Amino acid sequence: MKLIKRNGSEVIFDKAKIAAAVTKANLAIDEKERISEEDIINVTNAVEKICKKMHRSVGVEEVQDLVEDEIMKLGAFVLAKAYITYRYKRELVRRSNTTDEKIISLIECNNEEVKQENANKNPTVNSVQRDYMAGEVSKDITRRILLPEEIVKAHDEGIIHFHDADYFAQHMHNCDLVNLEDMLQNGTVISGTMIEKPHSFSTACNIATQIIAQVASNQYGGQSISLTHLAPFVDVSRQKLRATVTEELASVGVTDEEAIKSLTEKRLREEIRKGVQCIQYQVVTLLTTNGQAPFITVFMYLGEAKNEQEKADLAVIIEETLLQRYQGVKNESGVWITPAFPKLIYVLEEDNIHPDSPYYYLTELSAKCTAKRMVPDYISEKVMLKNKVDKNGDGQCYTCMGCRSFLTPYVDEDGKPKYYGRFNQGVVTVNLADIGLSAGGSMDKFWEVFEERMELCHRALQCRHERLTGTLSDAAPILWQHGALTRLPKGEPIDKYLHGGYSTLSLGYAGLWECVYALNGKKLTEPEGEELGLEIMKKLNEYTAKWKKAENIDYSLYGTPLESTTYKFAKCLQNRFGIVKGVSDRNYITNSYHVHVTEEIDAFAKLALEAKFQALSPGGAISYVEVPDMQNNIEAVLGVMQFIYDNIMYAELNTKSDFCQQCGYDGEIEIVEDSDGKLVWECPNCKNRDQSKMNVARRTCGYIGTQYWNQGRTEEIKDRVLHL
Numbered sequence: 001m002k003l004i005k006r007n008g009s010e011v012i013f014d015k016a017k018i019a020a021a022v023t024k025a026n027l028a029i030d031e032k033e034r035i036s037e038e039d040i041i042n043v044t045n046a047v048e049k050i051c052k053k054m055h056r057s058v059g060v061e062e063v064q065d066l067v068e069d070e071i072m073k074l075g076a077f078v079l080a081k082a083y084i085t086y087r088y089k090r091e092l093v094r095r096s097n098t099t100d101e102k103i104i105s106l107i108e109c110n111n112e113e114v115k116q117e118n119a120n121k122n123p124t125v126n127s128v129q130r131d132y133m134a135g136e137v138s139k140d141i142t143r144r145i146l147l148p149e150e151i152v153k154a155h156d157e158g159i160i161h162f163h164d165a166d167y168f169a170q171h172m173h174n175c176d177l178v179n180l181e182d183m184l185q186n187g188t189v190i191s192g193t194m195i196e197k198p199h200s201f202s203t204a205c206n207i208a209t210q211i212i213a214q215v216a217s218n219q220y221g222g223q224s225i226s227l228t229h230l231a232p233f234v235d236v237s238r239q240k241l242r243a244t245v246t247e248e249l250a251s252v253g254v255t256d257e258e259a260i261k262s263l264t265e266k267r268l269r270e271e272i273r274k275g276v277q278c279i280q281y282q283v284v285t286l287l288t289t290n291g292q293a294p295f296i297t298v299f300m301y302l303g304e305a306k307n308e309q310e311k312a313d314l315a316v317i318i319e320e321t322l323l324q325r326y327q328g329v330k331n332e333s334g335v336w337i338t339p340a341f342p343k344l345i346y347v348l349e350e351d352n353i354h355p356d357s358p359y360y361y362l363t364e365l366s367a368k369c370t371a372k373r374m375v376p377d378y379i380s381e382k383v384m385l386k387n388k389v390d391k392n393g394d395g396q397c398y399t400c401m402g403c404r405s406f407l408t409p410y411v412d413e414d415g416k417p418k419y420y421g422r423f424n425q426g427v428v429t430v431n432l433a434d435i436g437l438s439a440g441g442s443m444d445k446f447w448e449v450f451e452e453r454m455e456l457c458h459r460a461l462q463c464r465h466e467r468l469t470g471t472l473s474d475a476a477p478i479l480w481q482h483g484a485l486t487r488l489p490k491g492e493p494i495d496k497y498l499h500g501g502y503s504t505l506s507l508g509y510a511g512l513w514e515c516v517y518a519l520n521g522k523k524l525t526e527p528e529g530e531e532l533g534l535e536i537m538k539k540l541n542e543y544t545a546k547w548k549k550a551e552n553i554d555y556s557l558y559g560t561p562l563e564s565t566t567y568k569f570a571k572c573l574q575n576r577f578g579i580v581k582g583v584s585d586r587n588y589i590t591n592s593y594h595v596h597v598t599e600e601i602d603a604f605a606k607l608a609l610e611a612k613f614q615a616l617s618p619g620g621a622i623s624y625v626e627v628p629d630m631q632n633n634i635e636a637v638l639g640v641m642q643f644i645y646d647n648i649m650y651a652e653l654n655t656k657s658d659f660c661q662q663c664g665y666d667g668e669i670e671i672v673e674d675s676d677g678k679l680v681w682e683c684p685n686c687k688n689r690d691q692s693k694m695n696v697a698r699r700t701c702g703y704i705g706t707q708y709w710n711q712g713r714t715e716e717i718k719d720r721v722l723h724l
Contacts, residue, residue, distance in 0.1 A: 001048075001676055002057040010057055012676075018067060019044045025083040033078040035071075043070040054574070055677055056587050056711045062575060135166025142168045146467070151460045158572025159453065161429040161565050162460055163508070167220040171471040173503070175221030175401035176423035176485060181229040183211055183483040190214055190478065200240060201268075204233040205275035209282035215484050216286075216294035218476035221424065222402015222703075224297040224345075227317050228304035229420075234272065234313035241267050269316065276320045284329055284339045293341050295703070299399035301347040302359060303381060311351075315359055318346075322362070322376070326369040331659065331695055335666075338657035338697040340704040344369075344376035345399055348645040367637040370653050371630040374697065374704055377622070377652040380645045387615050387649050390417055400650070403702035405620040408556050410501050421485050422502055426464035428457050429508030429560040431569050432536070433589050436511075436518030437577045446519060447539075454543045461505050465553060469495055501554040506619045507544055508560035510569060511589040512536065513596050517582045524595060525609065533593065537616040544619075556619030559592030561701030566591065567712025586719070588712040591701055592621060597716055603627070603723040604643055611648035622702045623651045625723040630655060636724065652699065654720075659695040662688040669696050671718040679714045 001013040019040055026034050035043075047066045051058045064087055071080040142165045143152050155162045164174070187196045190210055198204040208225065215223050242264045249260060284293055300318045305311035325344060328336040346366045352359040366376055385395030390409035398419040400406045405424055412418045430453050439446035473480035473488040480488050486497065497503055512533055513524055522529035537557075544555040562569070566588040573584035590596050593613035595606055603625035610623040630637050630653070637653065644651045658669040663686035672682045674689075681696055682689050697706050698717055709717065 001052055002678060003063065004057050004059045013048070013051065013058070015044050015048045018047055018063065021086075022067065022071070022079075022083065025086055026079055028086075029078050029082050033076070035074060035076050035079060039074055039076075043067065043074070046070045052677070053579075054587075056571075056715075057678065059571070062571070065575065132166075138167060138169035139165045147463060148459070150456070151463065154456055154460075157576070158431055158569045159434055160431065160457055160460060161508070161510075161560075161569070163427040163429065164220050168464075168467060171468060171475050173219055173221075173468060174424040174426045174506075175405050176215070176219065176223055176479075177399065177401055177407065177420045178211065178215055178223050178225050178484050179421035180208060180211065180225045181420065182487075184208070184229060184233070186483065188478070188484075189482040198233060199236060200271070201230065201233040201237040202271050202275045202278065204230050205278045206282075209279055209286070211478070211484065212283065212294045212296050213286050214478040216296070218479055219423075222295040222297060222343075222405065224299055224399045224401055226299040226301065226304060226399065226420070227321065228299075228301060228310075228314055230275075231305060231310050231314040231317060234268065234317065235309065237271050238264060238268050241271070269320075272316055272320050273324075276317065276324055280321075280324055280339075280342065281329070283342045295343075295402055296341055297343040297345055297399060297402055299345050299347075300376065301349075301379075301381075301397065301399070302351050303347065303349050303397060315362060318362055319365065322346075322365045322369050325373055325375060326365070328373060331661070333661050335659055335661075335664075335695075337659055337695045338373045338704065338706075340697070340706045343403060343703050345379055346376035347379045347381050347397065348641060349381040349397075353642065353645050363641065364634070364638065367634050367641060368631075371634060371637050371655065372657070374653070374655055374657060374699055377650070378641060378644050379650050380648060382645055383611070383647065383649040387618075392417075400620060400622075404561055404622040404650070405506065405558060406556075406618065407504055408501065408554055408618055423485060423497075423504075425468055425498065425503050425505045426461070427506040427508045427558060427560065428460040428464065429510055429558075429562075429565070430454070430457050431511055431572070431589075432509055433511030433514035433518065433569065433573055433583060434576070436515035437573065437580060437583060439519060441519065443519065450536075450539070454540075457507055458543070458547055461507065461547075461555065465498060465505060468498055469493075471495075499552050501548075504554045504556045504619060506556055506558035507540065508558045509540060509592060510560050510562050510566070512593045512613075513590040514573075514583045518580065521582075523599065524593070524613075525599060525601060525605075530609065530612070534612060534616065537593065537613055541616060541618075557617050558619035559614075559617045559621035561622075561703075562589075562591050563701050563705075563713060564710050566701075566716065567710045570712055586712075586715060588716040593617065594623070597626075597720045600721060601723060603640055606723055607640075607643060607648050607651055614649055621650065623648060624654050624699065625651070626654045626720050627724040628655070628722055630724075640724070652702075654699040657697045660686060660688055661693045661695070662686055662690070669694055671714060679711055679718060681708070 002010050003013045004010050022040050022043055047063060047070055050066055068080055068083060071083060146168060151162060154160045184204055185197060195207055198207055245264045246260050283296055286293055302311055302314060305314050329339045331337045351357055352363045354360060369375060381397045384397045388396045388409050390396055390411050392411055396409050396417050401424060407419055407422050410418050435446060435449050435453055438449045471494050473492050473494060474490055479485045480494055481490065516522060516524055516529045516533050520528060520532060524530055524533045540557050544557050547555045569589050570584065570587050577584055579585050593610060595601055606625055607623055614621040614623060625640065640653060656668040659666050660683040663683060665683050665685035669681050670684050671679050674680050680689050681691060683694060688694060691708055697704050700709065
């Protein structure tokens with residue numbers, strides 16, 4: 001069994017230290033108030049027994065809380081007071097410097113919490129450590145100066161989660177849709193250098209990767225680009241290549257139009273291949289200022305094309321993108337593996353969904369790619385046009401920002417829909433499971449606590465908005481001055497883009513499954529559970545609508561992709577309410593509205609049910625089905641894709657894609673329990689447990705992670721059942 005110290009480092013649990021601490025407090029009080037040595041041993045053993053039942057590493061604060069409880073059970077109130085006073089004095093000493101120990105522990109690579117915080121950041125790398133060091137300073141300033149004490153307290157207790165406090169000290173926003181079209185067509189400036197409109201497809205791809213890197217270094221969330229914005233440059237290259245080919249063939253006496261066209265298209269396809277390769281390899285090899293590859297989503301939507309020629313050219317880019325992702329990238333051993341980024345989204349539409357559709361071949365290729373590499377994810381144009389209706393009454397289809405955060409429909413002053421160039425200001429998530437348990441089975445109490453938590457979230461979201469208010473365009477020129485989001489003059493505030501629906505503020509939510517179960521003992525898959533779950537979702541939307549109307553700020557409900565926070569929330573529930581069956585009896589809680597990972601349900605029933613909740617999560621949501629190896633059953637994958645098109649706006653298929661560098665095993669790396677009760681990854685072939693010598697890719701919470709996860713998320717991955 002392991003103990004996590006306050007600085008985040010993990011050590012062997014040593015019950016002798018509990019006995020020593022209690023003994024020290026015992027000797028500090030009047031002799032007649034002391035407990036016996038036998039009582040001290042009993043307290044120590046009781047605490048150890050409780051910790052072992054948790055089946056995870058326990059925090060030192062949790063252990064100390066348990067010690068207090070056991071002393072109180074003995075009726076030794078004077079000793080309990082002495083022990084609590086000692087803890088308080090030590091806390092005051094620690095508060096004099098809140099960052100040094102954490103920074104030192106992460107530099108020395110023994111901070112377990114940091115190691116498992118982000119599934120795509122390697123904490124042993126200098127650039128990642130530098131980002132984490134800055135993050136610790138930011139969190140310290142945020143906690144002590146920038147946020148109200150009630151928000152910090154609620155965050156610490158797992159009542160809410162104030163996301164990305166490690167970036168809050170700076171005037172930075174969350175995620176966005178990059179206006180790549182504007183930047184490529186009208187030029188941009190990168191690091192003080194003018195970048196003019198590219199004269200070929202390959203150059204456009206190269207510039208796009210530079211833009212992606214710059215944007216990633218000036219915000220902290222995900223970003224999305226559309227391949228449609230690259231499509232016009234295919235014809236630019238076509239015309240250049242045609243002129244060259246015509247001249248070359250004429251020099252040898254060939255003027256045949258078919259020969260010219262054939263050779264031109266052959267060379268054009270090679271340029272497209274190299275351009276797409278540039279994007280894929282640059283993205284996975286770039287390290288931005290936050291120490292990881294850019295969190296980038298690439299959108300593939302034929303319906304965005306302006307004309308048939310552009311659509312045909314876009315189809316070639318999409319095809320090449322899928323072919324290269326199907327192949328994967330080589331790891332350090334030269335083996336083809338599944339990369340985490342770029343994330344791909346493929347839109348299912350009338351032009352590609354039926355076997356007789358002109359671009360159905362792309363859908364078949366997408367299915368093969370999904371079966372092998374877990375991407376692309378799928379947006380149903382049919383369903384999205386119903387879910388996303390603007391004030392003109394027109395349905396809209398567009399990409400999310402990063403992995404699932406969606407903008408709300410917006411019409412500009414010219415009456416035209418606008419999505420590229422918009423962004424999200426930030427996220428605060430409410431722990432619904434905590435509200436469910438706080439109600440004690442009373443619906444009246446539930447709605448009373450619900451109201452309190454909504455106002456708490458509202459105040460926290462206002463802090464995010466106020467932090468951005470007054471930010472000058474100079475803070476991030478690539479975003480605010482040179483076209484990624486807009487083109488403001490130097491020195492101008494960004495304030496007008498924070499109101500009127502141009503950008504969003506996200507009210508996140510987690511643990512709907514556990515919340516409903518705590519209230520009525522029903523699952524979301526049961527009629528009574530579904531009814532209550534939908535009622536809660538509607539009520540959440542009522543609050544965001546009320547705030548939006550009062551402040552002219554677009555608050556939007558967001559299905560939070562909990563990563564490390566799923567573990568934190570679960571631990572906080574256990575500390576506050578103990579182990580409650582079906583609610584806090586695991587080391588994770590369920591993301592957003594999702595059906596619990598252990599629930600036996602088929603893929604189609606799961607997607608149909610979750611579609612109802614997804615429609616009530618306008619600020620972002622994604623559903624998934626867990627599937628076995630489907631590479632030899634592409635028809636089944638296509639069947640799920642057809643169901644997605646007809647029934648749900650945004651969904652994905654999760655499979656496995658692993659490799660053991662030690663023995664060459666190419667299959668599923670398993671999760672096993674070691675002698676200390678800790679969950680670890682193990683090759684079933686050679687029993688290798690060295691994570692640095694294996695490649696594991698799992699969909700974590702909307703995107704693929706490759707750097708492993710904390711114990712709560714690892715347990716969640718282990719518990720997943722197949723839906724197909």
